[in-house]
Amino acid sequence: KFAGKTAWAVGTIGAKVATVPLRSARGGSSSSSGGGSYRVRGRTYHLLDQQEARHYQETGIASFYSGGKTANGERVNSRALTAAHTGLPFGTRVRVTNLANRRSITVRIKDRGPFIRGRIIDLTKRGADALGFREQGLTKVRVETLDTAFSE
Numbered sequence: 001k002f003a004g005k006t007a008w009a010v011g012t013i014g015a016k017v018a019t020v021p022l023r024s025a026r027g028g029s030s031s032s033s034g035g036g037s038y039r040v041r042g043r044t045y046h047l048l049d050q051q052e053a054r055h056y057q058e059t060g061i062a063s064f065y066s067g068g069k070t071a072n073g074e075r076v077n078s079r080a081l082t083a084a085h086t087g088l089p090f091g092t093r094v095r096v097t098n099l100a101n102r103r104s105i106t107v108r109i110k111d112r113g114p115f116i117r118g119r120i121i122d123l124t125k126r127g128a129d130a131l132g133f134r135e136q137g138l139t140k141v142r143v144e145t146l147d148t149a150f151s152e
Contacts, residue, residue: 040115045086053088053148060120062096062141064128071112077124084111084122085143093146096121098131098139105130106146 035049048056066078072090088094088109097104107127114122121143125134133139 038112040112043115045112048087048089050089050148053092053145056088056094056145057143058120059099059140059142061118061138062098062121062123062128062131062133062143063114063116063119063138064123064125064134065113066125070110072110074110076111079126080110080124081105081107081127081130082110082124083107083127084113085109085120086112086115088145089148092148094121095144095146096123096127096131097142097144098133099141100139101132103131 035047037044037046039045065084066076068076070076070084083094083096085092085094090109092109093106094109095104095106105127107123111122114120119138121141123131128134131139131141
């Protein structure tokens with residue numbers, strides 16, 4: 001049984017994308033307070049707990065994506081200012097700053113990913129356009145938590 005709302009992870013089964021309930025590293029279920037872990041393509045990803053998410057700040061590579069479904073089964077809205085992150089709770093608002101041009105936007109975490117080493121966040125097309133990197137496909141960014149809303 002899951003406590004509170006169910007958190008979901010995305011993975012692939014053959015060519016299809018699958019969503020599965022997340023389980024914690026201790027073998028129990030994840031809860032609305034965060035924590036836990038999940039596996040995608042043989043790699044384990046850890047969900048940040050409330051304290052870790054509140055103080056999250058990281059510099060790394062951003063990419064963008066569109067189409068398909070989010071980890072919780074919703075369709076990706078490429079016109080929304082949302083993003084995918086491997087560990088921040090769904091509903092967390094973050095500031096993403098393009099370090100090449102200093103443009104900054106606020107997005108809400110609504111999906112899991114990116115599942116490519118070295119990338120820290122996937123933005124929608126609108127987010128990539130707002131930060132001015134869609135033509136390049138990748139850019140170096142700083143991601144900082146503004147507030148957390150634990151909807152998982």
